[in-house]
Amino acid sequence: MEHMSLQEITTACGGTYYGEPSLLTREVSGVTIDSRKAGKDFLFVPIKGTRVDGHSFIPQVMEQGALCTLSEHPLSDSSPYILVSSCAQALKDIAEHYRRALGIKVVGISGSVGKTSTKEMIASILEQKYSVLKTAGNFNNEIGLPLTVFQIQKEHEVAVLEMGISDFQEMNRLAKVAQPDICVLTNIGQCHLENLGDRDGVRKAKTEMFAHRRPGASIILNGDDDKLSEIATVHAASFSKQDGTTVVPYSDSTHDETSAASAVGKSGDTTPIFFGKDPHNAFYADEIQSLGLKGTSCKIHTPAGDFTVIISIPGAHMVYNALAGTAVGIELGLTLDEIKTGIEALQPVAGRNHMIETEHLTILDDCYNANPVSMKASLDVLSTALTRKVAILGDMFELGTKELLLHREVGTYAAEKKLDLLCCIGTLSKAMADGASEFSAQNDTKICYFETKNDFLNAVSSIIKEHDTILVKASHGMAFEEIVHALCHLTF
Structure with missing residues (x-):
């Protein structure tokens, strides 16, 4: 980052500085919330998480050479710090000031x-x-x-x-x-x-x-x-x-x-x-x-x-x-x-329409996130494959009161694409499988439902065939990268 002094930072976040006054003119070399990255002359911003409170790492980062730390409560040692009511808000306030300059x-x-x-x-x-x-x-x-x-x-x-x-x-x-x-x-x-x-x-x-x-x-x-x-x-x-x-x-x-x-x-x-x-x-x-x-x-x-x-x-x-x-x-x-x-020159990002070609399979790794629109777009891509077409789809989160209806609609859309195999995984995806089943009577799509990811992984070798083109997609919380990993190492 470019020049930003402790005095500027204190003013930007509306905090109160405690420490050697001469340090106020010193410039920080970077800002981090990760104690492992708090190097020489860094500003450390301790964030309270659900499991870990960053304040517990303040002594460590100061020993590593950090110039200053933010804190939501007074510190007893002599380390220079800026007292703020909220470190998360202060992080945004400081970034806003930096961006403006x-x-x-x-x-x-x-x-x-x-x-x-x-x-x-x-x-x-x-x-x-x-x-x-x-x-x-x-x-x-x-x-x-x-x-x-x-x-x-x-x-x-x-x-x-x-x-x-x-x-x-x-x-x-x-x-x-x-x-x-x-x-x-x-x-x-x-x-x-x-x-x-x-x-x-x-x-x-x-x-x-x-x-x-x-x-x-x-x-x-x-x-x-x-x-x-x-x-x-x-x-x-x-x-x-x-x-x-x-x-x-x-x-x-x-x-x-x-x-x-x-x-x-x-x-x-x-x-x-x-x-x-x-x-x-x-x-x-x-x-x-x-x-x-x-x-x-x-x-x-x-x-x-x-x-x-x-x-x-x-x-x-x-x-x-x-x-x-x-x-x-x-x-x-x-x-x-x-x-x-x-x-x-554009290159794909892992988990985002990333095509992986193994010795045995073509995998469309799109497992970073999912919603109804992106699900349908990815199914459109899969439908262009010239080999057997397989979709491995999981739950979509944060869809509100219509979540089951929206899962059902994606299942119907998948069946309309005349895939060879549709695997639906997760509690919400039961509705996806049901929607596909209602339509599949009109084509030859095989539909498999698995309550858990482990259930699918136990069956994967028996349902996937060599040379398949496979779409893997679900909301990030489903951790479908495990499925991508398993497919990459599947042998026939």
């Missing part, structure tokens, strides 16, 4: 589905021109986002920050830290309904991001999403009048054109640039051709021209990620050649 563009990304894959696409594109920092792993929450901001170094020119939420006001707190120059919303789907109620609630929570955008920010929306199209109608004019914000929808032209057109009330214009931009400044894709598990080819149209590109990660939904990335690239001054190169 940085001369760097920030791209903030959220949505119900595709946040991480869109983040990876945008970063891959921007890396063709800039030094980019991107959110690592799942560091997209109220702890992870501030820690990511602290990773921004002098050499970085753009930060691509993913923001994930599960309740109202979380996005307010995250965006207050990120202060995005470009806001990207991928879609409004059925996730975290336990807290957010319905898709209107999801939209309300996600769009809290806009309140903390920087002046002149661009807002890039999926123009094919009905709820995001409504955002353009309701908010675009007020954005423009307030600070010159540009609203940029992007669209797959094979979808219904009326939603994007209604966003500006201009019939036939599916992907306009709103307010202050040329009305023909549109981002859309056509000539979309599936290459099976090898990816997708499409032609992308932009205000700067058109280009044909091959997206190496399979799935029609990846076209949306490429469109979002293209819009961000144009906003930040990249050429079409740079954007095309960035799209084609």
Whole structure:
């Protein structure tokens, strides 16, 4: 991280400093909540977890050479510390101060589905021109986002920050830290309904991001999403009048054109640039051709021209990620050649549509997380396989009162894809298996239900065949990476 003194930190978090006054002008070399990473001149932020209280590691980190620590209670030793009421809040306050001082563009990304894959696409594109920092792993929450901001170094020119939420006001707190120059919303789907109620609630929570955008920010929306199209109608004019914000929808032209057109009330214009931009400044894709598990080819149209590109990660939904990335690239001054190169350079992330080819099997490792929309998208990818098609699906969490109905719908969708084998694992997935069974009479899909993951693992060698193409997907809490591991080591 760049320069930040203990005096600045104390002021930023509204704390009280205790220690040698001369240290207040000293600058910290980094900020961490992990005692193992608290090296020389670091600021340690002890977080109270469900099992461990970080305060217990304060003596250790000071011995390791940390410059200072935060604390929620007075310390008896002579170590320099800053007393705060909440270390978790102080972490965000300090990160907000640090972000405000940085001369760097920030791209903030959220949505119900595709946040991480869109983040990876945008970063891959921007890396063709800039030094980019991107959110690592799942560091997209109220702890992870501030820690990511602290990773921004002098050499970085753009930060691509993913923001994930599960309740109202979380996005307010995250965006207050990120202060995005470009806001990207991928879609409004059925996730975290336990807290957010319905898709209107999801939209309300996600769009809290806009309140903390920087002046002149661009807002890039999926123009094919009905709820995001409504955002353009309701908010675009007020954005423009307030600070010159540009609203940029992007669209797959094979979808219904009326939603994007209604966003500006201009019939036939599916992907306009709103307010202050040329009305023909549109981002859309056509000539979309599936290459099976090898990816997708499409032609992308932009205000700067058109280009044909091959997206190496399979799935029609990846076209949306490429469109979002293209819009961000144009906003930040990249050429079409740079954007095309960035799209084609994209590499899959483990657990996110990651294709693993073993000696015996092809495995689509998509087990990091799941909701109804992403489940169906992954099943679409699996359906393009030329070998026997197998889906191993597990419970989807945080779906609220309609969770069983939504699991049933995914099961029916899987059966409609005429898979060879569908394995449903988990308590909620019994409804998935039931939904598939009701439809499977119309095709030859074999359906197996397993109450637990261990039940499936005990049976895996008897139901999987050599050369199968296998999708593995469930919510992260199901820990389906164990299944991926077992499949990778399966012999015939």
